[in-house]
Amino acid sequence: IGEMYKKELSESIKILDNYVANFLINPLWKNIGYKARDILEVVKEHSWEYISEETKDELIGISEGSNIDINDIILVSLLPSLSKAHCTILTDNNIFLRTLDVDLKGNRYAMFVYNNKYITVTLPGMIWCFTGFSRNIVIGEVFNDNCITSRNKFGSPFFFNFKDILLKSETLEEAKKLIEELKWHDSVDIGIRSMKDDKIMF
16 A cells, blocks of 8 residues: 555645644644644544554555655544544445545545455545445444534544454444444444344444
8 A cells, every 4th residue: 555655645644734724623632733743643642552453554564665754654544533524324225325525635535455354445545444344244434513522532543443343343243342342532423234134233
């Protein structure tokens, strides 16, 4: 990923030193600073301990492959923590649809297939998972105005936790157990659908 998307990653990193308007900031990180880099350094302090080893290894690999400083890779990978999305999920026995009403700082998307185990929807060069699916489940998030703002800054971002849920869950029950075990640093509504028996969990 680092080798393939070095150009895109370098462009994304420029965002770190741009001004971020207060009204765009997730309330969890409000009034910490003006530049994305400054705020994300604080996000990193609260998150890094709780991010899975699989994700950490992947970030290190992207840094090595792109020859971009690991700290810059980590910070740009945490970028979605700054804002709240307003996405929608619709699902029934045949479909799982979701909007991408979120400013991802880009106009191109990517789908990454991980060892034929699961697929994530993200941006080129990023390892976020806003929506993803495996042979067993499909998962997505819904931020909305009614979602209670978390007061917990200590935890991993949902867009990394989703990857761990896809990797390690074969059933909705396993996904639910993992959701309860994982540490989260934000409030998020989650929709999960079983690919085996059409059961749905929100």
